[in-house]
Amino acid sequence: xxxxxxxxxxIADIIxxxxxxxxxxxxxxxxxxxxxDAVLAAQGSVLTNKYAEGYPGRRYYGGCEVVDEAxxxxxxxxxxxxxxxxxxxxxxxGTQANIAAYSALISPGDTVLAMDLAHGGHLSHxxxxxxxxxxxxxxxxxxxxxxxxxxxxxxxxxxxxxxxxLIVAGASAYPRIIDFExxxxxxxxxxxxxxxxxxxxxxxxxxxxxxxxxxHADVVTTTTHKTLRGPRSGLxxxxxxWRKKIDSAVFPGGxxxxxxxxxxxxxxxxxxxxxxxxxDYSRQVVDNSIHLGQILSDGGLRLVSGGTDNHMILADLRxxxxxxxxxxxxxxxxxxxxxxxxxxxxxxxxRRPSGMRIGTPTITxxxxxxxxxRRIGGMILEVLNKPDDKNNxxxxxxxxxxxxxxxxxxxxx
Ligand SMILES: *Cc1c(COP(=O)(O)O)cnc(C)c1O
Numbered sequence: 332x333x334x335x336x337x338x339x340x341x342i343a344d345i346i347x348x349x350x351x352x353x354x355x356x357x358x359x360x361x362x363x364x365x366x367x368d369a370v371l372a373a374q375g376s377v378l379t380n381k382y383a384e385g386y387p388g389r390r391y392y393g394g395c396e397v398v399d400e401a402x403x404x405x406x407x408x409x410x411x412x413x414x415x416x417x418x419x420x421x422x423x424x425g426t427q428a429n430i431a432a433y434s435a436l437i438s439p440g441d442t443v444l445a446m447d448l449a450h451g452g453h454l455s456h457x458x459x460x461x462x463x464x465x466x467x468x469x470x471x472x473x474x475x476x477x478x479x480x481x482x483x484x485x486x487x488x489x490x491x492x493x494x495x496x497l498i499v500a501g502a503s504a505y506p507r508i509i510d511f512e513x514x515x516x517x518x519x520x521x522x523x524x525x526x527x528x529x530x531x532x533x534x535x536x537x538x539x540x541x542x543x544x545x546x547h548a549d550v551v552t553t554t555t556h557k558t559l560r561g562p563r564s565g566l567x568x569x570x571x572x573w574r575k576k577i578d579s580a581v582f583p584g585g586x587x588x589x590x591x592x593x594x595x596x597x598x599x600x601x602x603x604x605x606x607x608x609x610x611d612y613s614r615q616v617v618d619n620s621i622h623l624g625q626i627l628s629d630g631g632l633r634l635v636s637g638g639t640d641n642h643m644i645l646a647d648l649r650x651x652x653x654x655x656x657x658x659x660x661x662x663x664x665x666x667x668x669x670x671x672x673x674x675x676x677x678x679x680x681x682r683r684p685s686g687m688r689i690g691t692p693t694i695t696x697x698x699x700x701x702x703x704x705r706r707i708g709g710m711i712l713e714v715l716n717k718p719d720d721k722n723n724x725x726x727x728x729x730x731x732x733x734x735x736x737x738x739x740x741x742x743x744x
Contacts, residue, residue, distance in 0.1 A: 353740045355732045356666045357707055361643040361690025362503070362531065364560045365697070366596075367603060367744035373596035374562050384588045386578060392588075401595040408601035412537050415545050415568035420597050421581050421589040422565030425530045425554035429455040430463065431585050432550045432567060435576035436524050437496045439466050444490055444523070445499035446481070447471035450675045451645075453503045453528065470495065474505075474675045479636040481505070483513045490521045500544070501528030501552075504672050504688050506624075506639035508541060515547035524549045532641055533566075534558030534692070537604045538613030541641060549573060558616065558642055558692050560609075561600025564593045603744035612695060616642045619691040619704050626708030627689075632715070635674050635686065643690040647674050651715050655684040661718035666731035667711060697738035706734060 336343040353365070366374075378398060384391040387399040387406075402420060409418035422428035437443065446452035450473045454461045457469025470493045475482040490498060498521075500514040511527055518525040527544035533553040535541035544551050551568040555561035569577050582589070603609055617640070624644045628634050633650035648658050655671025662669050673679075674686035689711075694703065710727050717723050 350740065355735050356668050357731050357735065358693040359667060359669045359689045359691070359707075360693070361670075361688050362557050363690075364534075364557060364692040365740050365742060366556075366560060366562065366600070367742050369599045369603070369744050370560075370562055370596045373599050374592050376592050376595065378592040378595050379590070381591045382588045383591050384582060386582075398591045398594075401591060401598055402589070405594050405598035405601065408598055408605065409566060409568065412601050412604055413543065413545050413551070413568050415551070416571040417569050417574040417577070419567040419569075419577050419581050420564075420594055421586065422552075422567060423586060423590060423593075424563065424565050425453075425528070425552065426455040426461075426565075427581075427585060428552040428554075428565030428567050429453075429528060431577065431580040432526055432552050433463060433467060433497070434584055435573060435580040436526060436550060437467065440468060441496040442468045442470065442493055443497045443499060444470050444472060444486070444493060444495040446502055446505075447473050449673050449677060450474045451502040451505035453501070453530070456499050456501075456528070474636075476676055479675050480507055481509065483510065483517065486514070487517045487520065490517050490523065494521060495523045497524045497526055499526050499528060500548075501526075501530065503531060504643070504645055505531075506620075506634070506641055506643050506645050507636055508640045509544075511542060511544040511547040527551045528553065530554040531557050531643070534560055534604065534609075535613050535617065535641060538610040540610075540613050540617050550577065555597055555600055558613065559600060559604060560612075560692070560696065561604075562593050562596035564590070564597055566597065599744070606744075608744075615700060616691050616695045619695050619700065620644060622701060622704050623689065623691060623708050626705060627711060630708070630712040632712070642692050643688055645672060645674060646687050646689065647685060648687060648715075649685050653715060653718065654679060655687050656682065657718055658687050658715060661714050661724065662711065665710065665714050665724045665727040666735075667707070667714065667727075694738075696742055697735075697740060699738055703734065703738075706730075 382392045405420040406418045445456035457464040498518045525548045527548040556563040624639045633647040635645035659671045672686045672688040673684045679685045
């Protein structure tokens with residue numbers, strides 16, 4: 332930071348202020364986390380200077396012999412961590428990974444069955460505003476209107492009707508275990524391929540606190556920056572038979588040179604995720620989420636599907652006569668960061684949805700446990716009960732700030 336402070340005080344100041352913000356707020360964004368100093372160091376390294384189009388041993392540039400080793404480590408650690416046949420560690424992001432996976436598995440115009448965005452799916456699962464929705468013929472399954480859970484009978488019924496070439500399982504806003512084995516049997520019944528996008532739950536899968544999709548899916552995609560607690564990037568895991576197609580769909584199919592500093596940072600992340608410490612961390616993430624859900628639900632907030640099995644809670648704010656935008660803003664003023672979210676069968680518009688999504692990966696990385704979760708749950712309820720009470724919110728903001736002081740945002744892996 333010393334040199335950037337001298338050369339570019341404007342940007343240095345932004346970095347300092349952002350770190351201060353992260354320190355003094357309770358971050359409950361379910362898709363975020365904080366990386367270790369080792370992951371940060373790899374990302375901020377001179378590996379960023381290297382062009383390495385191609386794959387280890389088969390590059391289109393000279394001078395790749397050292398960075399090749401970083402990619403070999405990243406691939407072999409990913410394979411070990413998840414028990415896959417092959418790993419591609421070059422996709423720049425989760426969306427890039429998905430686009431590559433589609434192009435390896437199916438052809439333009441093919442039919443795909445994926446989860447509805449408004450019910451917890453992701454933009455890159457064929458939303459009309461996404462390239463994926465323009466290139467392929469997506470159909471979307473909802474969750475059950477009663478249980479708010481994925482209803483495999485309904486998925487099967489739709490699969491028999493639309494006859495997809497590919498079924499996609501995985502979600503951005505779904506608080507329950509996903510039955511990948513069940514999806515596989517539906518895919519087999521209609522002779523479709525199965526892709527699992529485990530972006531949100533990859534860390535839980537790595538730690539064994541969510542069932543793994545690897546034995547069931549042809550291809551598994553993920554981000555590495557959510558529960559997996561690595562750099563912002565994508566990862567594709569696949570069976571042997573898809574290796575060549577996946578690798579060429581990423582490069583040269585959809586990208587140029589890999590970001591070698593990010594590849595090295597993935598390697599660091601995978602090594603960290605192989606430790607007992609990471610397993611304990613992931614268990615604590617889920618324990619914290621279940622505990623926080625219980626507190627909020629005891630306080631009168633309805634949880635979509637009645638609770639959670641993973642790192643996130645989806646809350647229905649209509650139970651407190653609120654909308655997502657108002658809750659997000661009021662909690663934000665108190666230093667508690669969440670995001671508004673659609674809930675299944677939401678009658679309200681996306682900019683003023685009925686729900687909010689809350690996640691525990693970041694607070695758990697900072698070392699917060701049962702006691703802190705109790706305090707956070709209490710403060711959330713206080714804000715939601717009186718979202719317009721400025722004095723009360725000021726007081727909570729001070730309590731949040733004070734509580735956060737004891738918990739670092741810079742961590743060892
Ligand atoms: C976050 C997420 C992605 C996309 O990740 P980006 O890195 O933001 O492109 C894809 N799929 C799911 C299910 C996600 O939750």
